[in-house]
Amino acid sequence: MRLDLHELIASPGGRKDFSFVLDPADLTFDGVLGYMSPITVTGAVENHAGLITLHALIEAELNCQCARCLKEFPMHLRREAAAYLTEELEDEDNEDYYLLEDGTADLEEIARDALILNFEPRLLCKDDCKGLCPKCGKDLNDGPCGCAEDPDSRMAALRQLLEKE
Ligand SMILES: [Zn+2]
Ligand SMILES: [Zn+2]
Incomplete structure (x- = not known):
């Protein structure tokens, strides 16, 4: 117009x-x-x-x-x-x-x-x-999935913490 x-x-x-x-x-x-x-x-x-x-x-x-x-x-x-x-x-x-x-x-x-x-x-x-779990694809807005207990993801969480410091 x-x-x-x-x-x-x-x-x-x-x-x-x-x-x-x-x-x-x-x-x-x-x-x-x-x-x-x-x-x-x-x-x-x-x-x-x-x-x-x-x-x-x-x-x-x-x-x-x-x-x-x-x-x-x-x-x-x-x-x-x-x-x-x-x-x-x-x-x-x-x-x-x-x-x-x-x-x-x-x-x-x-x-x-x-x-x-x-x-x-x-x-x-x-x-x-919170998005989807990259491993199992569960919608993390609906609550945590079992993958959080996985040692790899615990390591990843720790690494993330360290990177923030
Ligand atoms: Zn969303
Ligand atoms: Zn998962």
């Missing part, structure tokens, strides 16, 4: 709200099995004395798979996006700046970038998920 900003560019102090639904096609991430709701993007573009800024909130319900225990879990995705919109790019490498084309901004590109650049590389069902 392209937002026409001709009027806003000409009016310092002005503001233009927007809201749209982002196409989930090619927005695939490790651990995300599917989108359970539309991806909504709501925000505003403001003209601060000639500096054009954009703020947006991106939200969706996701069906995810835990990177440790492999269980499916629902997640409410909530990402903020912020960008500067300019008619001339002075610094090509600054990814916060987006070029206006004929007075319009490509909101979809900005929202996609905000999602892709900030996506957690490993999604967990909970921060302290």
